[in-house]
Amino acid sequence: MKKIHVTTKVNGDEVEFLCPPEETLLDALRDRLGFSGAKEGCGTGDCGACSVTLNGRLVCSCLVLGAEAEGAEISTVEGLAHGGELHPLQQSFIDNAALQCGICTPGILVAAKALLERNPDPSDSEIRYWLAGNLCRCTGYDKIIKAVKIAAAEMRGETA
Structure with a gap:
């Protein structure tokens, strides 16, 4: 199976990963990049548990393909706290x-x-x-x- 190379920024840090074309951004964040804050509640975009921002726009990451993150800026819940201080x-x-x-x-x-x-x-x-x-x-x-x-x-x- 061919995988897609993705370079993106997550919480301000540039990251790269390989993902199958059908993999969701939620799965890429959790399984490939270790950002486990976003959760899969429904898998259909109805519950909001997987919400992240993608280029400043609030999205359900279960409805976005991982490959769509190419060149994008993503913010997750892990990016809220800075320097050990909670947001x-x-x-x-x-x-x-x-x-x-x-x-x-x-x-x-x-x-x-x-x-x-x-x-x-x-x-x-x-x-x-x-x-x-x-x-x-x-x-x-x-x-x-x-x-x-x-x-x-x-x-x-x-x-x-």
């Missing part, structure tokens, strides 16, 4: 009990970060709309919305 979203999720089992959390964090990069002061309804593609069966969404609001305020330099 404000990660810390807010911990502080506000906005996570449970952890299957959906990485995708929600990536989606929330993508939202805050576009809109640093979202309303509750904007957060709900932006995170509508991320399903969680363990916790209520109210804690997630609160955690995003608090992190947004912190990132704007305000106290929540």
